């Protein structure tokens with residue numbers, strides 16, 4: 578019998594597989610500078626448009642070490658290789674550009690309105706053909722996949738909060754030879770990792786939960802397909818839809834606490850869903866069962882929705898979502914929002930405050946609407 582030698586720190590042989598880290602640990606540790614004496618803990622903000630010739634970066638449109646740190650961290654959380662963009666919609670444009678002239682793109686009819694507007698614009702200019710589907714009608718989506726070159730999924734959808742059967746639709750789309758992209762902005766990689774369902778691309782508006790503090794616009798794409806990565810990197814190089822170094826730094830700073838923020842916001846949301854459902858001013862609560870976005874419709878309709886967003890003291894009436902602070906918005910105040918979204922739907926982005934304060938503020942306003 579051989580005796581095991583005591584483990585000496587740092588003595589692991591190169592063949593030792595790296596330990597599988599859990600998401601909270603990845604969020605904190607991924608994308609750090611190499612650990613050596615006097616190395617900074619955090620990748621500094623590299624304000625550089627030009628690099629000394631002969632390396633990989635050369636010019637500020639092609640690469641930046643602060644982006645790289647952010648991309649490593651988000652890539653590690655989603656389980657693929659990440660490219661950051663100037664905004665979520667810049668990433669959307671890059672994906673829509675993947676497919677050829679006259680290609681068919683299948684998209685949820687209740688996707689984020691900016692995404693639908695991009696597709697509509699391309700369609701109006703004769704570039705692509707869009708087919709809008711009810712993403713919860715899996716059979717209809719699968720039927721639509723047949724002619725598609727790109728199947729767009731957003732799950733849950735913004736703001737209807739519908740959930741797609743990602744695995745089933747992805748199988749059908751791949752059988753038809755189409756790419757599948759999932760906009761994972763609402764779920765975050767902590768609640769849903771679409772790459773595990775074999776999708777080709779994950780998209781984020783990092784503006785929302787990833788950065789998480791309502792102070793940055795940024796987008797990202799993540800893929801496991803090296804060829805696709807190279808094509809997308811080339812598109813980003815050519816179009817220049819790159820983030821600023823400061824934005825990348827702030828987004829990574831935010832990502833370090835993603836797990837804590839999502840956990841707290843989701844717990845708050847689940848509590849509020851239960852209480853909202855009991856309130857007589859509320860006709861309907863939409864909630865997909867996870868995440869921190871809620872949809873509310875009102876017994877007294879659109880007027881009640883308008884009054885609610887004006888009467889609260891803590892909840893802020895504002896667009897966007899995914900920040901530490903609770904915000905809400907009647908989505909149809911935008912003329913561009915889908916006409917099949919109810920007029921009185923208020924989308925609530927639940928923050929990380931104390932849920933009792935959030936409820937008290939809502940309850941007082943709701944009581945006046947009965």
Ligand SMILES: *Cc1c(COP(=O)(O)O)cnc(C)c1O
Pocket residue numbers: 664665666667689691692731735760762763781782783784785794795796
């Ligand atoms: C906000 C949002 C986008 C667009 O991202 P920007 O960063 O605002 O350009 C795309 N998809 C979803 C689901 C969003 O909520």
